[in-house]
Amino acid sequence: MSPIISVSHLSKTYAGGRVALKDVSLEINKGEIFALLGPNGAGKTTLISIICGIVTPTAGQISAAGHDIIRDYRAARAMIGLVPQELTIDFFESVFATVKLSRGLFGKKPDDAYLESLLRDLALWDRKDSQARTLSGGMKRRLMIAKALSHEPNILFLDEPTAGVDVELRRGMWDLVRKLRAAGTTIILTTHYLEEAEEMADRVGVIRQGELILVEDKKRLMQQLGKKKLTLALSAPLAALPASLHAFALSLSDDGSELTYTYAEDGGTAPVAALLESLNAAGIGIADLRTEQSSLEDIFVGLIGKSS
Amino acid sequence: MNFQAIRAIWIYEMARMRRTMLQSIVSPVLSTALYFVVFGSAIGSRISHVGGVSYGAFIVPGLIMLNLLTQSISNASFGIYFPRFVGTIYEILSAPISAVEIVIAYVGAAAAKSIFLGLLTLATAAVFININILHPLWMLAFLLLTSVTFSLFGFVIGIWADSFEKLQLIPLLIVTPLTFLGGSFYSIDMLPPFWRNVTLINPVVYLISGFRWSFYGLSDINVGISLSMTLLFLALCLGIVAWIFKTGYRLKT
Incomplete structure (x- = not known):
């Protein structure tokens, strides 16, 4: 153009x-x-x-x-x-x-x-x-x-x-x-x-x-700069993350009832599918899930913060 | 040449005169009438003639000049100061219009208004006394030259001023006293020799003298010198305006 x-x-x-x-x-x-x-x-x-x-x-x-x-x-x-x-x-x-x-x-x-x-x-x-x-x-x-x-x-x-x-x-x-x-x-x-x-x-x-x-x-x-966040509400609280899930960027809530997975916006659906399979294999049940996506504002704040 | 822009500004400025009819037109006409009552009748009745002209007729050119100078300056200074004050100057600066065109439009509108008021003052004077104009074309030439020159001067003041107080400062403290002391109501020949020489420093003396010559053929100063001094002041104002646009003084950062 x-x-x-x-x-x-x-x-x-x-x-x-x-x-x-x-x-x-x-x-x-x-x-x-x-x-x-x-x-x-x-x-x-x-x-x-x-x-x-x-x-x-x-x-x-x-x-x-x-x-x-x-x-x-x-x-x-x-x-x-x-x-x-x-x-x-x-x-x-x-x-x-x-x-x-x-x-x-x-x-x-x-x-x-x-x-x-x-x-x-x-x-x-x-x-x-x-x-x-x-x-x-x-x-x-x-x-x-x-x-x-x-x-x-x-x-x-x-x-x-x-x-x-x-x-x-x-x-x-x-x-x-x-x-x-x-x-x-x-x-x-x-x-x-x-x-x-x-x-x-x-x-x-x-x-x-x-x-x-x-x-x-x-x-x-x-x-490129946006992030997606998948939050999983577990059927039963976990005391700690099983070793089989350490490959994923997961964080467990303090009460062990929620798992949060953060991944790149352009990463496609493959990591999510792999995570869900691993959770299933580890016998961890999911009661509910929700996703969040970073806004331009989040990216802007990140950029301004990074270069200051 | 962006004629459409000149036309647009001119129409816009003239519309303001219509909108503010009371202060633009009624006020100068009323003040002229009062001058005639006070100076022409009350005082004039005790002064028979000046240079063979009745006192009432003698003060007419001075009164017209008084209005012409003050109106040229106030119209032009307000015309350019107001957009600066409210911020609409951005539109003039971002438009495809040259400095020359801006000056032609604003100064042209201010000069047109003051010429109209000058002629209105003349018409008001004609109600009170019989006026014969010996050199009508020269009268119009002086009217045009003076209104353009002092509109340019007003334009400079409008650019320089950064408050309404400053906008009034030069007209009130310098121009009005110079006009009153410039022979509007008397011939400078009436003054003692010392003060007569001091008066010659006042540029308004030359304007009034030349203008009075166009009416009655009598002048305190040679008409050629009057014309030259007016042209000199015009050139000075043009030079300052050119410098303003070259440097962007008070217009651009």
């Missing part, structure tokens, strides 16, 4: 000496949903802000669809829409005038019909003449998205799109993002909600203290 955004050896040191990004190189594929994960202050927003032209890079090159973001900024920026983390709206202007300004800024001719359909999709059309300050928090966030989409961008940056919004609105946002992707828009999102990345992203990048420590296909990441 061809990259639509290419970041090469990007560094940023702010005036005052704070290093925000260290030699970051990254390629975003056309049409994918890429989730950029990282703790607060890791450099996610700086990276997005540089790509969008808001922050000046200290070193490195960035191109959007082959257009250098500095030398050929008009072509590069025309393709990009940005939804910043903060709710930054002219609170005294009407919803429609606000999106109309956004479209014009990106050099697009006025198209009231398109803006109407956009506002209808985002359930804002009924409030088109309302001042932005009168909107609810969720509506303001949708207005931010409408502004970013007003010029029909090919690439959309969503910086913490669901921070502080309720579950219903969050799910609505996810549906919207999926629709946009289906329409061919490339989406890069930063999020604190790892559930969000797990739910939507095709690929995941993890950034920590300005360094991109990992970029991986989400499914592969979860297979």
